[in-house]
Amino acid sequence: MMSDTHINAAGLDFQALNKKIRQTAGDIQIEGCCGQRYIGAGQSGRTITIHGTPGNALGAYMDGAVIVVRGNAQDAVGDTMNDGRIIVHGNAGDALGYGIRGGAIYIRGGAGYRTGIHMKEYQEKKPVIVVGGRAGSFLGEYMAGGLIIVLGIGAEGDVPVGNFTGTGMHGGAIYIRSSVQPTCLPAQVTLEEALPEDKRAIAAPVAEYAGLFGADADELLSGTFYLLRPNAKNPYHTLYAAHLR
Amino acid sequence: MGVWGGVYPEYEIARNADRCVVCRVCERQCANEAHEYIPEINKMAADDAKCVNCHRCVALCPTRALKIVKSGNTYKENMNWTEKTINEIYKQADTGGVLLSSMGNPEPYPIYFDKLTLNASQVTNPSIDPLREPMETRIFLGAKPNAIERDENGKLKNNLPPQLKLTMPMMFAAMSYGAISYNAHESLARAAEELGVFYNTGEGGLHEDFYRYGKNTIVQVASGRFGVHKEYLNAGMAVEIKMGQGAKPGIGGHLPGAKIVADVSRTRMIPEGADAISPAPHHDIYSIEDLRQLVYSLKETTEYQKPVIVKIAAVHNVAAIASGIARSGADIIALDGFRGGTGAAPTRIRDCVGIPIELALAGVDTRLREEGIRDRVSIVASGGIRSSTDIFKAIALGADCVYLGTAALMALGCHLCRSCQAGKCNWGIATQTPELVKRLNPNIGYKRLVNLMRAWQHEIEEMMGGMGINSIEALKGNRLALRGVGLNEKELAILGVKHAGE
Known part of the structure; x- marks a missing residue:
């Protein structure tokens, strides 16, 4: 196996670092990362391992690469990602997976506000976001497709998501592992306790999460999950009156 | 009743x-x-x-x-x-x-373009005959460097950021495939290619057949991110971030599922029949700093080869907002006035929100000049540009270029019935119904667009010649070329023009 190329990010601004990444072929390890933005933007066909804390918009428009973060990530991870995998061995900030269309994002810990906004799916592309801990308010707002799983590890006995989950949701599904029923939900979603057959849809990603971060998949899956789905595919079609003026 | x-x-x-x-x-x-x-x-x-x-x-x-x-x-x-x-x-x-309408604001607000007259040379500064003398209508859009830089040998360094080169100061405004038909898009793309200008995909992705017009394409990224991926971002010559639209400032988009037919679904990369909802704001942009993040994420993904345009609706604080955009790293600002068209907008929003492009444009140009940052960005004006004189006046008020939406559709047959939202456009423009779409023949459509643009280009050359100037550069922001008729002092001050007779 070819060994990874190491890049020391210390003292490099984001433009210099990202240029170096683009000019280096194959898999790479970035050491000493400290807030540089846009790492892995648009990248495909390689693995980028990051030691430290990457800055905002990690893996934006990514198209098939794998990013592993040995630390925390900041805001806008995987913005408009088309394909690939982002694995964060820590927490992630706000607006995680905005407009994501394909691929998977695994966050070991929690994620901030507005996770998975306007996530969508298309043909064989069905993106997955798994958040191990808690997720903030406005989770899955305007969600049009794909799968969000919040495992709530460390939040037992509490609802692991904030308010207004799924506002404007018109596709996809959100699974929340919680012994307490989530409240403060908008009119556009239906809430039900996931049945064993519903849980089959999340068995693979939960197993993946467990494998990546050393958790017990069976134990996680044996918990109570609440399933949020949109109650209409076309939520706004009755809102308007044609006015030919 | x-x-x-x-x-x-x-x-x-x-x-x-x-x-x-x-x-x-x-x-x-x-x-x-x-x-x-x-x-x-x-x-x-x-x-x-x-x-x-x-x-x-x-x-x-x-x-x-x-x-x-x-x-x-x-x-x-x-x-x-x-x-x-x-x-x-x-x-x-x-x-x-909620009342839903289409196309631009039809209400009787003042049209400042119609209250501005143009100057001409008499005696002291001879006019130029455009049929005899060369006239330069070519323009370049993009950030211009502050200063010349030289290397250690004293040779000039090329520090010019990427530019869009146009043969005339007009482009086709963003109209998505979905809002308008395949044949309408093909007509716009082919006309842009023939003319040496650009058309804009709008927020609907880029149909696979139209990648070959990439050298004349601007791709748009909006809050719904429909059809946005790396190949798309690199397919055109510039990337436009749509923050707002003159016809519906502060309002998102909603293409009903009925219009997401197979081909539109592929281009937008969403399932057939699903609503395409563009949220009103970008939910990752709450500040100029956040906008900068999106601008630079696009620049990184396109490796700094494409200028980034930020399009906003002309609203009350437009000058301050434009100042922020100029500092966000954007190369071009597109200002869309409240008469700009749309495939569908709530009637109240279309008719009551935003301000006229003439005032917005003058205000933005003045502000950026005062702050010494006008060269950091080019300005594209849109929203109710109806003729070559409107273009001419917009440039004199400070625009580098204009976007044409409604006028372009009219060249394709639109009769302004303002029923686009119904999806039954009898002219084959704002519809996805195959038997209606085929009524618009792109072979004829693109020629009509070329005719209109060439005619306007000639008219612009004549007006420039009459003024004794021979390039668009000499007209840009040249408000002495204009005089107001019947405008009050406040209006004149904002427009930065004198009253006729002064």
């Missing part, structure tokens, strides 16, 4: 029985089914309530037997409760719906 339901039709289909030969063309051409053949009497009949006044039947009637007239039905006259207001109340009481 009434046995026929709804409100009395505003327009009436007038058929001259002496001329009508009952060929039934009108019946076949009307997707709204306003015309009907009555076999018992071998005559045509019409239902005015179904007519949207698109003039398709008028234009195709071989004997010119048809015209559309105001129905003339009147409520008791009232300057406060006008027919329009009364009808709107009845309609909303009937349906409980």
